[in-house]
Structure formats: structure tokens, C-alpha cells
Amino acid sequence: MQELRWLRIVASLWMLLMMGLAGCTPAAPATATPIPPTAPPTATVAAATPTATSVASPTPSPAAPAGPTPIPTLARRGPGVILLSVDGAPADVIAGYIADGTMPNLGRLAQSGARAAYARSINPSLTAAAQTSIATGSLPRRTGIVSNRFHLARDDFYWYQDGFSMPLDNAEPVWKTAQRAGLRTAAVFFVGGQPDLPKQLADYTVGYGKRDIYSNLIEVRFEAAAAWENAPRSFSPAREGKVPIVSRGNTIATLLLLAVDTSDNGRADYDTFYLCEKAAITADCATLTAAGNWASFVINKRIVSGADFKITDPDLDHFKLFQSAVNYNSAAPADLLRAINARFGFFPPSPDYYALEHGWITPEDYLEMARRQSQYQIEVARWIWETYAPDLMFAYQAPIDEAQHQFLLVEPAQPGYTPEKARQYEEYRRRAARIVDDNLGRLLEVVDLQQTTILIVSDHGMAPIRGEVNVNAILERAGLLKLYAGKTDVDVPNTKAIAFTSGAAGHIYINLRGREKAGTVSEAEAAGLIATIRGLLAETVDPQTGRPVFARVVDRAGLAELGLDSPSSGDLFVQAAPGWALADTRGAKNVFGKVEYFGQHGYDPEIGSLHAIFYAAGRGIRPGVVQAVNLIDVAPTIARLLGFAPAATVDGRPIESILSMQP
Numbered sequence: 001m002q003e004l005r006w007l008r009i010v011a012s013l014w015m016l017l018m019m020g021l022a023g024c025t026p027a028a029p030a031t032a033t034p035i036p037p038t039a040p041p042t043a044t045v046a047a048a049t050p051t052a053t054s055v056a057s058p059t060p061s062p063a064a065p066a067g068p069t070p071i072p073t074l075a076r077r078g079p080g081v082i083l084l085s086v087d088g089a090p091a092d093v094i095a096g097y098i099a100d101g102t103m104p105n106l107g108r109l110a111q112s113g114a115r116a117a118y119a120r121s122i123n124p125s126l127t128a129a130a131q132t133s134i135a136t137g138s139l140p141r142r143t144g145i146v147s148n149r150f151h152l153a154r155d156d157f158y159w160y161q162d163g164f165s166m167p168l169d170n171a172e173p174v175w176k177t178a179q180r181a182g183l184r185t186a187a188v189f190f191v192g193g194q195p196d197l198p199k200q201l202a203d204y205t206v207g208y209g210k211r212d213i214y215s216n217l218i219e220v221r222f223e224a225a226a227a228w229e230n231a232p233r234s235f236s237p238a239r240e241g242k243v244p245i246v247s248r249g250n251t252i253a254t255l256l257l258l259a260v261d262t263s264d265n266g267r268a269d270y271d272t273f274y275l276c277e278k279a280a281i282t283a284d285c286a287t288l289t290a291a292g293n294w295a296s297f298v299i300n301k302r303i304v305s306g307a308d309f310k311i312t313d314p315d316l317d318h319f320k321l322f323q324s325a326v327n328y329n330s331a332a333p334a335d336l337l338r339a340i341n342a343r344f345g346f347f348p349p350s351p352d353y354y355a356l357e358h359g360w361i362t363p364e365d366y367l368e369m370a371r372r373q374s375q376y377q378i379e380v381a382r383w384i385w386e387t388y389a390p391d392l393m394f395a396y397q398a399p400i401d402e403a404q405h406q407f408l409l410v411e412p413a414q415p416g417y418t419p420e421k422a423r424q425y426e427e428y429r430r431r432a433a434r435i436v437d438d439n440l441g442r443l444l445e446v447v448d449l450q451q452t453t454i455l456i457v458s459d460h461g462m463a464p465i466r467g468e469v470n471v472n473a474i475l476e477r478a479g480l481l482k483l484y485a486g487k488t489d490v491d492v493p494n495t496k497a498i499a500f501t502s503g504a505a506g507h508i509y510i511n512l513r514g515r516e517k518a519g520t521v522s523e524a525e526a527a528g529l530i531a532t533i534r535g536l537l538a539e540t541v542d543p544q545t546g547r548p549v550f551a552r553v554v555d556r557a558g559l560a561e562l563g564l565d566s567p568s569s570g571d572l573f574v575q576a577a578p579g580w581a582l583a584d585t586r587g588a589k590n591v592f593g594k595v596e597y598f599g600q601h602g603y604d605p606e607i608g609s610l611h612a613i614f615y616a617a618g619r620g621i622r623p624g625v626v627q628a629v630n631l632i633d634v635a636p637t638i639a640r641l642l643g644f645a646p647a648a649t650v651d652g653r654p655i656e657s658i659l660s661m662q663p
């Protein structure tokens with residue numbers, strides 16, 4: 001779910017600016033441009049993990065007053081269905097991991113259940129669009145989620161909407177349909193299940209956590225420690241330093257870090273560090289070691305927001321502390337939010353690709369962050385399944401997507417490729433698959449497959465990339481997109497077209513008079529303009545091979561065939577050829593840009609590496625292998641399994657070939 005690459009660009013610019021102003025301490029990136037209209041999608045959120053099992057901190061659940069609020073456990077009433085979406089899991093890769101024993105839990109399910117040759121994603125094969133189509137059984141033409149980000153004519157021309165947080169146009173998640181049929185439902189960290197989208201709520205909805213503050217690499221300077229309450233014995237004079245928590249340039253809290261030398265060896269080797277609100281060691285402090293463990297710290301007890309911390313350079317002369325993004329939970333109803341906060345603590349940070357690509361953290365750290373967050377998500381899902389006994393539950397796992405994006409280094413044409421690095425990265429991807437399989441195992445411990453069907457799907461696969469093509473740079477060079485001098489702000493009155501891209505897909509909008517708020521282009525002019533842009537895109541070829549970098553350019557007349565004929569779609573919809581990601585950063589010098597990640601999606605879903613997975617096991621499933629299925633078939637299949645009629649807006653059909661039950 002890391003298509004929001006603009007965030008990194010904004011952040012980089014800010015870093016440069018802040019470093020210029022304030023020496024060399026990287027500042028937290030701020031959202032200062034008028035570009036992003038909303039908080040970045042939940043998917044890019046980064047923050048901290050607090051479950052007692054996964055945190056090496058003395059404070060497993062620091063915000064909990066005296067333990068979780070008691071919640072009465074509901075009784076299971078009849079058949080159940082769990083849908084687990086494994087973001088970005090490619091069909092062929094997962095088949096390989098089953099065959100070689102990397103994913104034994106999924107392997108056992110595959111053995112006893114049904115699987116499809118692959119699951120066909122939708123156009124574009126992007127997370128917000130595809131997960132929404134899984135949940136609804138409807139194509140983007142009905143959901144209105146035509147990309148991860150797209151422009152609406154009601155907004156200013158430079159504005160885009162975030163596909164992860166938009167209400168649906170003319171479709172509903174199958175959990176809503178199930179509710180109407182009298183069933184109890186849960187959507188746990190699933191796209192489309194957001195507490196701030198009230199019409200789409202399940203009975204128990206846990207949204208993707210929200211980010212309050214960006215991650216940071218903090219240089220701590222130490223001095224002789226003042227008197228600390230309950231300070232442990234230190235064999236060298238204890239030292240202390242300040243840890244500022246910076247939000248958009250403002251220090252919102254200053255924590256204290258006490259450095260202690262616990263070894264009586266005659267050397268001043270500080271090995272244990274206490275991160276605390278004030279000069280007192282309490283259960284709320286996080287304990288960090290020079291060896292580099294992760295520990296959680298609650299920043300704001302009222303909203304239960306917090307971050308994970310890790311020492312990345314323990315030498316007191318140039319000590320560095322990584323602070324993850326600060327996140328908090330979002331869930332409905334309010335009692336559920338309170339219970340999750342009390343029991344599990346704040347929403348953990350996503351693996352932080354910005355920090356990874358800037359050398360703040362290592363690939364090992366990145367995978368550990370993926371593990372901590374995905375484990376948290378499965379523990380919450382497991383607890384909801386046991387406590388509230390929903391008839392239908394949607395759950396979500398991201399590590400395979402996150403590792404494929406970052407580590408899909410498989411082709412010699414990719415930047416920095418060496419056989420050794422490729423082998424190392426292959427191992428990273430495999431570890432992400434193991435994380436997901438372990439989590440699946442945890443979930444299955446509480447699922448009775450006599451009573452319950454489990455469906456395991458992905459939203460899309462992943463293809464290797466070697467660079468980015470900036471669509472707005474193409475428009476700027478042709479004079480169709482105008483920016484104010486020296487800025488990235490759009491000069492709307494003089495602009496004729498703008499692109500919004502995500503991954504390998506993008507929508508290009510014409511500044512049409514009568515449709516856009518400050519439209520400048522007449523209907524008569526628009527047709528010629530579209531032809532001009534088509535020509536510009538066709539001329540854009542791979543500098544090395546001379547091959548076109550756009551695999552698909554369709555105008556509005558061509559959108560119906562792709563299921564994308566929605567008012568939210570652009571006047572042109574474009575998809576890159578494999579090997580290329582698209583970008584829309586404004587004011588970029590070059591059309592072609594370097595990348596520091598290696599996998600992307602958003603391409604035509606028929607491309608082999610983009611094929612998604614579909615596995616089903618348990619109640620009502622006939623074992624065997626079936627032909628390719630469609631992601632939009634998942635929701636009506638759930639309706640069949642639970643015995644209610646699919647919504648009238650469903651485009652897919654139940655996958656009868658896997659069912660052992662009569663219609």
C-alpha cells in the first residue's frame with residue numbers, strides 16, 4: 001500500500017529546507033503544500049506496537065488503567081465466514097512458498113480446501129480500488145474508487161481525493177448486506193471499513209490506524225544526569241539527554257532519556273536507556289538497549305497515541321534514536337475503540353519505507369516493523385472473532401505487499417542489481433511471507449473450520465520496476481500544466497490538464513469549462529487536447545530500449561470496457577508498461593526518475609505477475625483446484641456461504657465450482 005510516493009517527495013523537500021535552517025537534524029516532514037487534501041491513506045501510516053507478546057518494553061500496555069474493560073463474550077450462533085486479504089500476494093509466488101514450505105499454514109488450508117489458478121484483480125490493480133471491489137463485489141464504475149487517488153470535479157483542479165477514505169458511490173460492502181440479513185459483522189483494518197464512513201460500518205469496525213506525527217531520527221546529546229527517581233545502579237556516572245517529539249516543526253513534547261551502565265567492567269559502556277516523560281523510572285517508561293531492541297512509548301495518553309523507538313547508534317558521542325510515526329487507533333463503536341486501546345495499546349507503525357530509503361533503519365528493522373504491526377492486526381482480529389463472535393469478519397495483512405514493494409529486486413536491469421543483493425532481497429520477501437503465515441496460524445487457532453469458511457485472497461500481485469515516469473512533467477513540458485514561478489502550486493487559470501497517479505496507473509483530467517470549478521478548456525478544444533496528450537504519451541519511450549513506457553492510454557469512451565466508467569475517472573486513464581511506475585510530482589526537472597524501491601502494481605491485472613490469490617477452506621468448500629476467479633466474485637460467494645442475497649449492485653457471481661452446498 002505504498003503508492004503514495006509523493007509523500008516522500010514532500011518529505012524530502014522539507015528535510016532539505018529544515019536541514020538548511022536547523023543544521024543537520026532531519027525534521028519531521030510536514031504537509032505544507034496545498035496538494036494533499038486529506039491525511040495520507042491509512043496504508044502509509046507509521047507508528048508503534050504495544051502488545052505484551054511483542055514488545056521488549058517493561059510497559060506492555062502503558063495506557064491501560066487497570067486492565068481491559070470487561071466485554072461480555074457473545075455466543076457463536078451458526079456458520080461463519082472469515083475473509084483474510086493478504087495485500088500484494090502474487091499467485092505464482094505464493095504457490096512457490098506453499099510448495100517449498102515457507103507458508104505451512106496456508107499450505108495445509110490449500111491441501112484441505114479449494115484454490116483458484118489465480119484471482120483476477122480489477123483495473124487498476126491498486127489497493128484502495130481492489131480491496132473495495134473485494135469487499136463490495138462491484139467494479140470501480142459503481143464503487144467510485146477508481147484509483148488510490150483521483151480528482152473530483154467538485155474540488156479545486158489541483159486537489160485529489162484519497163481512495164482509502166472515500167465513501168462509496170453506488171455499492172456497499174458485503175458486511176452491510178449481511179447486517180441487513182440479520183448477521184453480525186466485523187471489518188478489522190479493512191479498506192472501506194472506516195469509522196469516519198458511517199454508512200459503511202460493520203457492527204465492529206476497526207479502521208486502519210491514524211498517523212499523528214511523522215517518524216524522525218533524533219540525535220540525542222547527553223550530559224550528567226540529574227537525580228532520577230528509582231534510577232537503577234549505574235557503574236559509570238548516569239547521563240541524560242532530551243528527546244524532542246516534533247510535529248510539523250513544533251516540539252509537542254520533550255521526553256528524557258537516561259543512560260545507564262549496568263556492567264561493572266571498569267568501562268563507561270552505557271547499555272541500557274530509559275525513555276520517560278520525566279526524571280523518574282516508572283512503568284510508563286520504555287526500556288531501550290544499546291543492542292537495538294524496539295520499545296513502545298505512549299505519547300498522548302488521552303487519545304492513546306504512541307510511537308516505537310529503537311537506538312540505531314548507541315555511541316553517546318553521536319547517539320541516534322529512531323522514532324517511528326506516532327499513531328492512534330480508530331474504531332467504532334466507541335466502546336470497541338476503548339477496549340482495543342486498553343487491551344492492545346496504540347496502532348503500531350507501518351514499516352517505514354521513508355526511513356528505510358533514507359538509511360535511518362535497516363531492512364531488518366523494516367521487516368520487524370511489518371511483523372509488529374501485522375501481528376497486532378491479527379491479534380485484534382482474533383480477539384474480535386472470539387469476543388463478539390461475528391458471523392462475517394474481514395481481516396487484513398500487509399507484510400507481503402510491503403516487502404514486495406521494497407525488495408522485488410529480480411532483474412539485472414533494475415538499479416543496483418547484483419546477484420548477491422537479489423538473493424538477500426529474496427530472503428527478505430520470504431520472511432514477510434513467513435510473518436503472514438505465522439499470523440494466519442494464530443488466527444486459525446480460534447477458528448472451527450467445521451462451522452466456518454475461511455477465504456484468503458489478495459488484491460493484486462506485483463511487478464519489478466526500474467524507474468518512474470512523471471506524467472505531470474510531460475504535461476508541464478508541453479505547457480499544459482502551469483505552476484506558479486518557483487513553486488509547485490498549480491496556476492489553475494493557465495492550466496489545461498493535470499495527472500494524478502498511483503503506482504503504475506494514473507488519471508489525467510482536462511480543465512473542462514462547465515465541469516471543473518475554474519475550467520478553461522471548451523468542449524471543442526478538449527478533443528484536440530486529448531489527442532495532443534495521447535501523442536505526448538506515445539512519444540515517451542524508454543531511453544534505453546526505445547519502447548513505449550505507457551502500455552495503455554484510454555479516453556472516456558474506452559473506460560466502460562475496463563469497468564472504470566465513473567465520473568471520478570479522468571479524461572484519460574493511463575497504465576505504465578511493466579518495468580515502470582508512474583509519478584505526478586509537480587515541478588520535477590525530469591520525466592524519468594530514479595526509484596529506491598523495486599516493486600509496483602496498478603498495471604493491467606491480466607499480466608501474470610499481477611495475478612492475485614484465492615484460497616478457500618472449511619465449511620461448505622469442495623476441495624480442489626478451479627480456474628481463475630474474479631475478485632468481484634468474492635463478495636457474492638460470501639453471500640452464498642452465509643445464505644443471503646447479494647446486493648443489487650454486485651457485479652460478480654458466486655464461485656459455484658468451489659462450493660459443496662446446493663444453491
Ligand SMILES: [Zn+2]
Binds near residue numbers: 001087088127401460
Ligand atoms: Zn494492495
